[in-house]
Amino acid sequence: MSRARLEFFSDAVLAVAITMLALNIWVAGPGHGPLSSVLSHEWRPWVAYLISFFTIGVVWVNHHALVSNVRVVDRGLLFFNIVLLVFVVQIPVATRLLADYLSVGGPSARLAAVVYGATHEGMAVGYILMLEWILRDKQTQPPIPSRRRLTGRLKYYSAHVLYLTVIGCAFISPMLSLALSAVTDVYYVFKQTPLRPMRTAQRSDAAAPPPEGG
Amino acid sequence: MSRARLEFFSDAVLAVAITMLALNIWVAGPGHGPLSSVLSHEWRPWVAYLISFFTIGVVWVNHHALVSNVRVVDRGLLFFNIVLLVFVVQIPVATRLLADYLSVGGPSARLAAVVYGATHEGMAVGYILMLEWILRDKQTQPPIPSRRRLTGRLKYYSAHVLYLTVIGCAFISPMLSLALSAVTDVYYVFKQTPLRPMRTAQRSDAAAPPPEGG
Amino acid sequence: MSRARLEFFSDAVLAVAITMLALNIWVAGPGHGPLSSVLSHEWRPWVAYLISFFTIGVVWVNHHALVSNVRVVDRGLLFFNIVLLVFVVQIPVATRLLADYLSVGGPSARLAAVVYGATHEGMAVGYILMLEWILRDKQTQPPIPSRRRLTGRLKYYSAHVLYLTVIGCAFISPMLSLALSAVTDVYYVFKQTPLRPMRTAQRSDAAAPPPEGG
């Protein structure tokens, strides 16, 4: 399988999942009182929608950055990619769960936040599996230099730690847990460590950005 | 990230969103009286479906026209692109809201029209953010000439003004607001200002139309 | 806009619409008696699903055959393409309507069959608009020879006549109308008239089939 098809299928799944988030904010039709009071009760789904939209957006950007290093797409990589997608497709479900139960509060809200955090943690594990598979020398060409490996690992393992913290927070306050997720997204919007060896990849990719600081 | 993947992901999200519009016109099954009376009550969703379908169609055409100028796809552009998509994916939700509450009338219908207009305004803001980002010299190659910058800005900022008017109309008449949206779509179907420098881009794109009036 | 993006967006919309057909056959959960009796009452949605699946499949094949002739993708073609897609995305809605009301019978079933036929007729009109737009000399390169134009027109205008007949049949028997749709699909599975000038297109397309009978 070529890398193009791996990217294409993953992008299509991400695009459907990100659009399915809108199913969460499907407002109830007439017969539930004035719309203004319906909407004022329904602000949580909109906030959760926004945060999850950027979460999947960040997954999309990082997926590309990770996969762009790959020279050989083998069975293992496809398998780990599907593991990642299993959790990505769960995001709309977990988002709705959290939005629904956030207004209820109590142990149900905490459990919903744990499921939400666990879905993110599942994505982080999927990424780490892909990363470690790709870091083996034979998957990339030319091999990724040690410094890049270190920064790449730091980045993905720190997401792992972050999402474990999100799960931990869920037991204290579901709202804090959601806020921490949002902060994580913002962090990833501004920071990204592509693994690709600095100069070589640029030449073969006309649309690549100019080398950052080098 | 290459421009191709940016276009691909955006197109896929637009394609899912445009198809999700059909969920709005899902007619109730048997048990609600004869179909003829069900359909005659349900004409509003079909009109709203048609208008929103062309709205997203116009977004698709303009997105391509805007992005085709880009040489360097950087983090900022991806971020603003996701801002645009957040509002595009809201279109099916806002359309259903408007179709549902239009028949109710009163303050709820007006509020639904405001939400509908605000979603469009959000898209206009997303476009303007992308436009201004792209207009900085380093994003395009060759640089876009001043005259083109002016016409491009005129076009996107006028959409901004138009949608603010749509929101304003919503407070007077939701139906007028919807009609104005439709007129805006028709306007954009016939008018488009690609930013790309006239001659140069043609050469590199075999499928490009012949220069208009030049 | 390049032809590739036109094809891509249309394909994505078709893919989502064809998959949304499955939402029509979503079987009711436990609590409605034994599954065997639920399924034996629900055979109509499955038949309608099958027929509409092949309808959209045929649309996909013909869309490609038609568009593959185009050299210049202009605003008019995009507009007519969106007209076609408006009706394609209606297919899942009209299919469910027909499946739901077929078991009711009477005037509601006939009306549902008319809506179903009208959706197909809308697609035929969309195709004819695209065809006539493409047949103007400046849209294709090299120009399509007269004999090909005639067979192309015959094909698309005969679909127009067929679907008007489907609508007519709807007033007599909704089931006959559905059966005629199915026959139309089978006909188009086996017959297709690409417009493309015979030899020239082959050279530029490595995956093209060998010339038929030439």
Added chain:
Amino acid sequence: MSRARLEFFSDAVLAVAITMLALNIWVAGPGHGPLSSVLSHEWRPWVAYLISFFTIGVVWVNHHALVSNVRVVDRGLLFFNIVLLVFVVQIPVATRLLADYLSVGGPSARLAAVVYGATHEGMAVGYILMLEWILRDKQTQPPIPSRRRLTGRLKYYSAHVLYLTVIGCAFISPMLSLALSAVTDVYYVFKQTPLRPMRTAQRSDAAAPPPEGG
């Protein structure tokens, strides 16, 4: 039609279908008791989700492996491809049916497992139709050597036998039937026999894996 468009459309349908699986695990909102008891009753949909996700993932990998041999995409191949997709799109429906009725038990659960198995069997038949069509000499270039034909046939016909066994098991125990499906997926994750002639294809595909054992 080029092979690229066949792959693209199939991938898009698979991507939407795999994401629609998530609709099966849409957890009920507040008002059904504490979330912990709701989730503990709802574990079956999650298991079924996981298994079906990998089923469609495997279909995707195998579809590519099969189609990558094709030189000539003709009408027959497109038709058989649509037959395959008809059953793939049924997977989310059949999965939900099984998940819903598994907790009920009795003849309804057995029937749901038969429908689930029959959907898989339908996919196997679609694959075999495509395989036999492709194995005719004129569809591939260079012709596939006899040994490869044999291993290819063995693989696809054994799936056929496996899924008939899944259907048979359904009459004894629906849970056993689901477990056997899961085992089949795992088997296909680790084993795949691309038909492509060993050396030749490698040269034309820069991202191809190094020859296995040769």
